[in-house]
Amino acid sequence: MTTQADSDRPAQAHDEDELVRAATDAERADVRGMHAATRAAWDEAAERYEGWFDEAVELLRSGGSNLFGVEHDLIGDLRGRCRRAIHLQCAGGRDTLSLWNLGAEEVVGVDFSPRMLELAARLAEATGAPARWVLADVLDTPHDLDGTADLLYTGRGSLIWLQDLDAWAAVVVRLLAPTGRFVLFEGHPAEWLFDVGEDGRWVATDYDYFGGVEASRGWSPEYIDRLSIPDGAQSLKFARAWTLGEVITALLRAGLRLDAVAEHPVDWWGGHRDALPEEHGRIPLSFSIVGRLPG
Numbered sequence: 001m002t003t004q005a006d007s008d009r010p011a012q013a014h015d016e017d018e019l020v021r022a023a024t025d026a027e028r029a030d031v032r033g034m035h036a037a038t039r040a041a042w043d044e045a046a047e048r049y050e051g052w053f054d055e056a057v058e059l060l061r062s063g064g065s066n067l068f069g070v071e072h073d074l075i076g077d078l079r080g081r082c083r084r085a086i087h088l089q090c091a092g093g094r095d096t097l098s099l100w101n102l103g104a105e106e107v108v109g110v111d112f113s114p115r116m117l118e119l120a121a122r123l124a125e126a127t128g129a130p131a132r133w134v135l136a137d138v139l140d141t142p143h144d145l146d147g148t149a150d151l152l153y154t155g156r157g158s159l160i161w162l163q164d165l166d167a168w169a170a171v172v173v174r175l176l177a178p179t180g181r182f183v184l185f186e187g188h189p190a191e192w193l194f195d196v197g198e199d200g201r202w203v204a205t206d207y208d209y210f211g212g213v214e215a216s217r218g219w220s221p222e223y224i225d226r227l228s229i230p231d232g233a234q235s236l237k238f239a240r241a242w243t244l245g246e247v248i249t250a251l252l253r254a255g256l257r258l259d260a261v262a263e264h265p266v267d268w269w270g271g272h273r274d275a276l277p278e279e280h281g282r283i284p285l286s287f288s289i290v291g292r293l294p295g
């Protein structure tokens with residue numbers, strides 16, 4: 001199994017001060033309005049994902065996976081024990097189809113960006129993967145999928161875009177099959193507090209850990225970078241670093257049984273490559289959760 005380092009990277013929105021601001025009270029109160037704006041922004045950003053299509057076809061055709069080793073450890077070998085894997089916020093489908101290569105008989109990807117799902121459909125066609133793509137806000141994932149996920153996988157830059165974590169956790173619980181497993185691998189909220197200084201050592205950012213949602217235009221150069229639409233003309237998007245407490249509490253409140261919560265130094269979007277070797281591994285840059293339905 002080959003593994004390819006991922007390029008899914010969070011919006012380090014606070015890098016570009018003039019394009020970042022706190023969301024207004026009116027914006028914060030309108031979850032669906034924030035999601036609609038973010039959807040337009042992601043549809044624009046799909047342009048960047050289209051650039052890796054050929055590489056993704058090659059990787060998947062060779063039986064490879066775009067997931068990290070830590071994710072393989074969490075997910076395990078799916079052969080013979082996963083009829084359906086559902087991937088929430090699947091983007092262009094590269095990670096979703098990696099689950100097929102890990103042994104899922106069928107994969108389902110849910111995302112609200114039409115352009116991302118067009119790319120995912122092309123990828124499935126090129127690789128012959130048995131995949132279904134569902135165009136929906138993750139909060140509105142269709143009910144015909146309820147109770148069918150032997151594996152429910154999500155992460156790598158997903159939660160920050162969601163503005164109602166309780167509603168998301170309820171979706172997680174309703175999609176899981178009675179014996180299904182939930183696996184999340186995500187960027188760590190503490191990552192927003194640290195940057196790499198010119199000397200290669202960690203420095204504190206001015207990000208407010210408890211500040212909530214930010215509105216921004218434009219993308220960090222290490223992530224999506226420049227698009228054909230100038231930064232200032234791009235759609236506004238809304239992101240927030242949910243704390244670990246908020247994520248875990250939402251899942252517990254929804255009724256999930258948690259088997260494991262872990263923090264990892266894995267630089268999941270390569271945004272901290274400039275750190276000196278001795279600085280790596282000191283700070284949690286990602287975290288994972290594994291859970292299932294009780295009983």
Ligand SMILES: C[S@@+](CC[C@H](N)C(=O)[O-])C[C@H]1O[C@@H](n2cnc3c(N)ncnc32)[C@H](O)[C@@H]1O
Pocket residue numbers: 008009035038039042043089090091092093094095096110111112113116136137138139155156157158161162
């Ligand atoms: C960083 S990408 C996730 C990348 C993913 N890990 C992968 O396989 O490449 C974030 C994705 O979440 C999607 N997204 C954001 N908010 C969403 C929502 N409320 N409902 C559905 N999809 C959403 C975006 O369209 C985008 O494709």
